[in-house]
Amino acid sequence: GAGVSQSPSNKVTEKGKDVELRCDPISGHTALYWYRQRLGQGLEFLIYFQGNSAPDKSGLPSDRFSAERTGESVSTLTIQRTQQEDSAVYLCASLLWGGNTEAFFGQGTRLTVV
Amino acid sequence: TQLLEQSPQFLSIQEGENLTVYCNSSSVFSSLQWYRQEPGEGPVLLVTVVTGGEVKKLKRLTFQFGDARKDSSLHITAAQPGDTGLYLCAGPNYGQNFVFGPGTRLSVLP
Numbered sequence: 001g002a003g004v005s006q007s008p009s010n011k012v013t014e015k016g017k018d019v020e021l022r023c024d025p026i027s028g029h030t031a032l033y034w035y036r037q038r039l040g041q042g043l044e045f046l047i048y049f050q051g052n053s054a055p056d057k058s059g060l061p062s063d064r065f066s067a068e069r070t071g072e073s074v075s076t077l078t079i080q081r082t083q084q085e086d087s088a089v090y091l092c093a094s095l096l097w098g099g100n101t102e103a104f105f106g107q108g109t110r111l112t113v114v
Numbered sequence: 115t116q117l118l119e120q121s122p123q124f125l126s127i128q129e130g131e132n133l134t135v136y137c138n139s140s141s142v143f144s145s146l147q148w149y150r151q152e153p154g155e156g157p158v159l160l161v162t163v164v165t166g167g168e169v170k171k172l173k174r175l176t177f178q179f180g181d182a183r184k185d186s187s188l189h190i191t192a193a194q195p196g197d198t199g200l201y202l203c204a205g206p207n208y209g210q211n212f213v214f215g216p217g218t219r220l221s222v223l224p
Binding site: 004031033035040041042043045048056091093095097101102103105106107108 | 145147149154155156157158159162200202204206211212213214215216217219
């Protein structure tokens with residue numbers, strides 16, 4: 001696709017429910033990142049996928065968070081038993097390592113847990 | 115411990131003023147990038163600096179990469195309300211991970 005696409009753009013869920021967020025990266029981009037951004041804050045690294053290597057999960061805040069990526073395409077971030085502190089914008093970025101490496105971001109999914 | 119530190123964390127200035135924000139690391143980076151994030155959007159790349167001591171200009175924005183490639187600065191001349199946003203520095207660290215600093219949130223008041 002032309003850019004990184006994330007869905008849904010907005011999600012309101014009840015506390016305790018599971019949610020699944022989707023990221024469609026730019027075709028051919030081998031690297032994919034998930035970040036969390038709380039209101040007025042910077043980017044909080046969650047997880048990094050690079051090709052077929054084992055993902056770097058060091059940023060996941062708890063075992064309620066998990067993510068998968070199918071090959072070098074779509075990724076899903078799943079949050080189980082959501083809590084109010086999970087409310088944030090979840091951003092996905094993809095990039096292709098090379099001479100002009102640039103991270104391309106989606107518009108994000110705004111998650112509100114009520 | 116952040117690989118990239120940014121300062122100040124927040125900055126609020128009047129239209130027309132000049133400002134500088136900083137990005138620092140104890141590690142050497144092969145390149146550093148600056149991104150700007152406007153409200154409701156994802157960050158967008160502004161510039162990449164590659165050579166130690168390099169200076170790049172983008173209209174009223176001047177970017178500098180430190181000689182030792184451990185730090186960078188962004189200077190904005192005659193800031194405008196349209197410059198308001200979150201400024202992030204980023205770069206590839208050893209192992210090809212891509213790291214972002216925590217950002218400087220700039221507010222330019224008319």
